[in-house]
Amino acid sequence: MKLIDKALRELKLSLLIVNLVSIFVDSLIILLICVLLSMIIGFHWVYSVVPFIGFLVYRLLKFYQAHLLRKVETKVPQLKEILRTAADNSKSEYEIVKMLHEDVVMGMKNVKTSYFVNFSDLFLRLVVLCSVAFLIVVVGVINIQFQGVGNLIGNIDLPFLNDDEKEQIDIEDAELKNVEGDINIYGEASLAELSDDKFNVEMSPIESDININDVSDAEKKDFFPPAFPREIYTRYDGSFNERLPKDNQRIIKRYFKSITS
């Protein structure tokens, strides 16, 4: 292999490494920013990979189409135009071309890799990278989320969930909706329409069907695994079950139904 070919190959390899590192760092920044945004908005982090891949492909394509040697010439003025000419005529055996190759090889000895690395720019990118990573940790710890955005977008069909998780959500949705005779979870609207009449209620302990001795404090019941909607985030749950006998429960239900109907 001719000396000019070796020199050009070495130069192109160095430029390739420098540019790939730069592209990777930029893509990583984009990925982290997208992860941060997805955490804040409430999307699954896997969606952040899409813009990352898109950006990576775009930058790689741009790099492939770029004239590397032209960039070298802008950094090293003594090689202006002759580097490209020598590269395009590397196979030529003419004496004048050989003389040109010699000049280019001499000029390339003055080319340093540091010419193509903008250290201040690289430092800035690393600072941005670290800052975004830190922000991700902070957002995760403090749990900052803009729920409104997720709600505005609505129930998005998340393709990454498995079938069991989807079924559990469907069951919970059904339970929420399955209130006996009552569609509106806020209760009957007619209850708000009370009149101004006085309502006297007298309860006779003798004639009542309720035995007060059977009523005690509600006992705490723990549910495991926890069954609450996915939208609600909680670190602790517990529930309290009334210790009313079943018959008394029925009486109370019937009573309230009769006064509201």
Add this chain to the structure above:
Amino acid sequence: MVTLKEVSDRFDVLFEELGKVVVGQNEPLKEVFAAILCNSNALLESYPGLAKTLSIKTLASVMDLSFSRIQSTPDLLPSDITGTFIIQESGRGKEFKFQKGPVFANVVLVDEINRATPKTQSALLEAMQEKQVTVGNNTYKLDEPFFVLATQNPIEQEGTYPLPEAQADRFLLKIKLDYPTFDEEMEIVNRYAENNKIPALRKVFNKGSIEYLQELVKQMPIANDLKHYAVKVVTDTRKKKDLIEYGASPRASIGLILASKANALINGRKYVSKQDIDKMAFPILRHRIILNFEAERNNLDEDEVIKRLLK
């Protein structure tokens, strides 16, 4: 193998020798020399009295090449250019002998080619193209290097036969000579109004070295993107319909690359630069494009339009 430095030094000496006789006109002479290095011909447009004959005669002398001059007139015949058979008496009696015409020189200056009839013009153009002359059944090869410099007078167009565009296309360059500057004219007056003695000139090149330089020009390397740029400039002349009626042919693309290589060699470089292409685009294209009425209406000449293409 002669180094490029030696070649460049020789060029400096050449123009130094020319400078002893011709005042100013350095750039037009470089363009004429570029046409010679490209093994082609050139068209020269200038007003009378700008030392056209003196310049080309001096150039031929410095390059040790034979020179002839043809003054075109409407009654000039093709045989006046190519030569003809004459009856010559010899020991064996009378016989026909071919008398070579003025075209049988290395450097031929054809003054006011637009005054010659189309038939005479075509005889010359055939010689330029084929580097040979056919008279009767005989073909005579012209001595190489062979270079024709045809001149045109931009004034006095009455009674002329303008070169058709197809024929003008055969000239590599159309060079414009302009009036000298005040200082240059003072120098001319000092030299030729007071001292008419033309200094002795050194022979800088010869036929062999000119042929070597012509080969060197073809070998001159050019980057692919510059080649692309040169061809784009020429193809753009066919696309710029708002100002150009007819654009340049692919012959212009070949000519532009070759002329740029020659210009690079004359300037002592081993590669073609974008400046070479931009500089040579003018003499290459100005006689190959025909402007439309819109350009004329805006008082644009060929050079102005070419400048817009190069932006």
